[in-house]
Amino acid sequence: MPYSDNEIAELAKALAHPARLRILRLLLSTPGCMGGDIVDAVGLAQSTVSEHLRILRAAGIITGEIDGPRVCYALNPSSLIPLTTFVATLKSPPGDACCVPGQKETT
Amino acid sequence: MPYSDNEIAELAKALAHPARLRILRLLLSTPGCMGGDIVDAVGLAQSTVSEHLRILRAAGIITGEIDGPRVCYALNPSSLIPLTTFVATLKSPPGDACCVPGQKETT
DNA sequence: CCTTTTTATCGTAAATCGACGATAGACGAT
DNA sequence: ATCGTCTATCGTCGATTTACGATAAAAAGG
Numbered sequence: 001m002p003y004s005d006n007e008i009a010e011l012a013k014a015l016a017h018p019a020r021l022r023i024l025r026l027l028l029s030t031p032g033c034m035g036g037d038i039v040d041a042v043g044l045a046q047s048t049v050s051e052h053l054r055i056l057r058a059a060g061i062i063t064g065e066i067d068g069p070r071v072c073y074a075l076n077p078s079s080l081i082p083l084t085t086f087v088a089t090l091k092s093p094p095g096d097a098c099c100v101p102g103q104k105e106t107t
Numbered sequence: 108m109p110y111s112d113n114e115i116a117e118l119a120k121a122l123a124h125p126a127r128l129r130i131l132r133l134l135l136s137t138p139g140c141m142g143g144d145i146v147d148a149v150g151l152a153q154s155t156v157s158e159h160l161r162i163l164r165a166a167g168i169i170t171g172e173i174d175g176p177r178v179c180y181a182l183n184p185s186s187l188i189p190l191t192t193f194v195a196t197l198k199s200p201p202g203d204a205c206c207v208p209g210q211k212e213t214t
Numbered sequence: 215c216c217t218t219t220t221t222a223t224c225g226t227a228a229a230t231c232g233a234c235g236a237t238a239g240a241c242g243a244t
Numbered sequence: 245a246t247c248g249t250c251t252a253t254c255g256t257c258g259a260t261t262t263a264c265g266a267t268a269a270a271a272a273g274g
Contacts, residue, residue, distance in 0.1 A: 005125035005132075015190075016120035017262085018112035024197060025112075035221060048263050050222060069220045069271045077198040083122075084194055090131060091184040124232085142251060155233050157252055176241045176250045216274085223268070230261070238253070244246085 003082035011083040014059035019044060020052050027062065027075050034070040110189035118190040121166035126151060127159050134169060134182050141177040 015021065019042050026041050027033055039049045053073060056062045060079035064071045122128065126149050133148050134140055146156045160180065163169045167186035171178045 005128040008128055009123050009125045012119045013123035016116050016123045018116045019262095021112040021115055021193070028197060036219090044262095045264055046221080047223080047265075051262080054222080066221095066270090069218090071221065075197055080194050080197065084191065086128070087184075087187050087191055090135060090182055090187065126232090143249090146251095151232095152234055153251075154235075154253080158232080161252080173240090173251095176248095178251065218273080219271085221268105221270085224266085226264085228261100228263085231259080233258090234256085236254085238251100240251080241249085243248085 002085055008082050008086050011059055011061070011080060014055055014061055015083075017052070019049075020056055023049075023052060023056065024061070024075065027073055033073045034067070035073065036070065038073070109192055115189050115193050118166055118168070118187060121162055121168055122190075124159070126156075127163055130156075130159060130163065131168070131182065134180055140180045141174070142180065143177065145180070 015024075022042050023038055026038060030037065035046075035050065035053065038053070039046050042049055042052075044052075053062070053064070057064055061076060062073050063076050064073050066072075122131075129149050130145055133145060137144065142157065142160065145160070146153050149156055149159075151159075160169070160171070164171055168183060169180050170183050171180050173179075
């Protein structure tokens with residue numbers, strides 16, 4: 001039993017918002033990464049972006065290092081291992097039906 | 108630009124609850140997979156479990172095939188490709204600092 | 215010291231989520 | 245046709261989330 005459902009759910013929750021994904025993409029592609037740049041890029045209020053950054057930091061997905069009056073944010077990809085491990089586990093059984101054949105479909 | 112942030116966020120949101128992760132683990136390990144078994148396993152009210160199943164189905168993560176009065180649920184791992192692709196992308200740059208060296212730490 | 219810049223926090227309002235019981239619908243069996 | 249079983253939906257309630265403006269806190273620079 002590798003990682004707890006709560007742990008994985010916390011990570012998934014942190015990723016479950018477009019603005020936060022946008023921030024992560026930004027951190028991936030931007031050499032400078034102060035909060036101000038992030039605010040400009042996502043187009044939300046500064047306080048809202050700060051809250052998204054707090055959520056990502058609380059989940060361990062990013063780190064923030066104080067650099068003078070600013071904060072330099074960076075990705076911490078290894079934090080996502082519990083989530084990726086779980087998803088990989090789901091893919092393991094290639095494809096065997098669970099019920100006896102001969103059903104109608106739904107969706 | 109492979110997948111949209113909204114699409115990925117929807118998948119992450121569907122995974123962002125321990126009960127739903129529990130259901131997915133159950134579907135991975137259980138040969139029979141009718142809703143009733145799931146209700147017993149997660150220990151929540153039938154209506155609550157049905158709602159979790161609806162969310163997973165809406166996200167495409169599971170499928171439900173009607174089998175008489177029951178519904179047979181099964182995993183659909185390929186639905187998670189947008190999410191796994193995104194997370195894999197985050198891991199690509201091994202580790203280069205984004206700011207000039209010489210900062211204090213936060214977290 | 216005071217000002218400027220940058221980030222975090224507070225308070226609040228609207229929206230969404232999670233859980234439940236009650237009810238309705240679908241199906242096989244009697 | 246009716247009954248029993250299984251699942252989905254409805255209505256509701258409390259908790260959480262998201263967003264904002266306003267305000268406070270920290271640090272560099274004049």
